[in-house]
Amino acid sequence: MTTTQLITQIRKKKSFLCIGLDVDLQKIPKFLLETDDPIFEFNKAIIDATHHLAVAYKPNTAFYEAYGIKGWQALEKTIQYLNTNHPEIFTIADAKRGDIGNTSSMYAKAFFEDLAFDSVTVAPYMGKDSVEPFLAFQGKHTILLALTSNQGAFDFQTKIIADKEVYKHVLETSKTWKNSENLMYVVGATKASFLGEIREIVPESFLLVPGVGAQGGNLQDVCKYGMTDNIGLLINSSRGIIYASTEVDFASAAAKKAAELQSQMTAILEA
Numbered sequence: 001m002t003t004t005q006l007i008t009q010i011r012k013k014k015s016f017l018c019i020g021l022d023v024d025l026q027k028i029p030k031f032l033l034e035t036d037d038p039i040f041e042f043n044k045a046i047i048d049a050t051h052h053l054a055v056a057y058k059p060n061t062a063f064y065e066a067y068g069i070k071g072w073q074a075l076e077k078t079i080q081y082l083n084t085n086h087p088e089i090f091t092i093a094d095a096k097r098g099d100i101g102n103t104s105s106m107y108a109k110a111f112f113e114d115l116a117f118d119s120v121t122v123a124p125y126m127g128k129d130s131v132e133p134f135l136a137f138q139g140k141h142t143i144l145l146a147l148t149s150n151q152g153a154f155d156f157q158t159k160i161i162a163d164k165e166v167y168k169h170v171l172e173t174s175k176t177w178k179n180s181e182n183l184m185y186v187v188g189a190t191k192a193s194f195l196g197e198i199r200e201i202v203p204e205s206f207l208l209v210p211g212v213g214a215q216g217g218n219l220q221d222v223c224k225y226g227m228t229d230n231i232g233l234l235i236n237s238s239r240g241i242i243y244a245s246t247e248v249d250f251a252s253a254a255a256k257k258a259a260e261l262q263s264q265m266t267a268i269l270e271a
């Protein structure tokens with residue numbers, strides 16, 4: 001999906017909500033554990049109940065890898081279900097990959113060609129030759145970790161090297177890489193106060209913003225400092241939506257939570 005198509009969907013749905021599909025078998029309703037593929041059945045029910053409210057879904061691959069081959073097959077079925085039934089939805093593999101060049105090429109092939117995700121999250125720590133193999137895929141998006149939502153972000157990302165914070169080096173340097181137009185960035189909702197400076201470096205880029213809801217980030221603050229004329233934001237909520245209820249009404253409870261966020265987004269877009 002192109003960025004223009006994503007913006008069109010955001011304007012149509014009046015939503016820049018991304019729903020995180022972080023499936024934990026300990027948290028899903030017990031009756032689903034009796035089905036052949038509880039992870040996929042959970043995702044399908046969540047997608048069916050919420051797809052009109054969201055423009056993106058983000059399975060975090062850790063939650064699938066943790067369940068071995070069955071988990072990976074459930075991830076395959078989930079992305080196939082989205083691509084077949086909702087081709088207008090932007091899909092994000094939250095895999096946080098990145099390695100030496102030939103290995104990164106294989107990661108990129110796995111997520112962009114085999115699984116056919118629109119985007120994948122990538123760690124910038126190994127530098128240009130670890131990221132450019134992802135950027136080489138036209139029509140796909142590489143979402144680089146810039147300033148993450150967790151407390152540990154202050155261990156390295158905000159440290160100053162050569163007069164500037166490390167995350168600013170990530171933003172500035174990555175803009176010089178080949179096919180950098182395929183870049184988006186992760187910035188945590190808990191770091192909203194940094195968004196003004198981030199926008200000075202990447203005024204137009206889309207930002208994937210996790211950390212509202214369970215991690216305490218504030219939607220209004222993120223939009224105040226991070227929104228562009230083309231919106232430029234995908235706000236992710238995972239646990240706050242998908243585990244709104246762990247009973248038989250889980251899908252409708254998720255839809256209710258998603259609708260609350262979507263209506264706040266509509267209000268911001270129409271203000």
Ligand SMILES: O=c1ccn([C@@H]2O[C@H](COP(=O)(O)O)[C@@H](O)[C@H]2O)c(=O)[nH]1
Pocket residue numbers: 020022060094147148149150186187188210211212213214215236237238239240
């Ligand atoms: O900086 C980051 C980068 C990624 N994440 C991921 O986003 C979701 C957040 O889940 P919630 O339940 O809404 O807190 C999860 O998959 C994280 O691994 C992040 O939180 N922060």
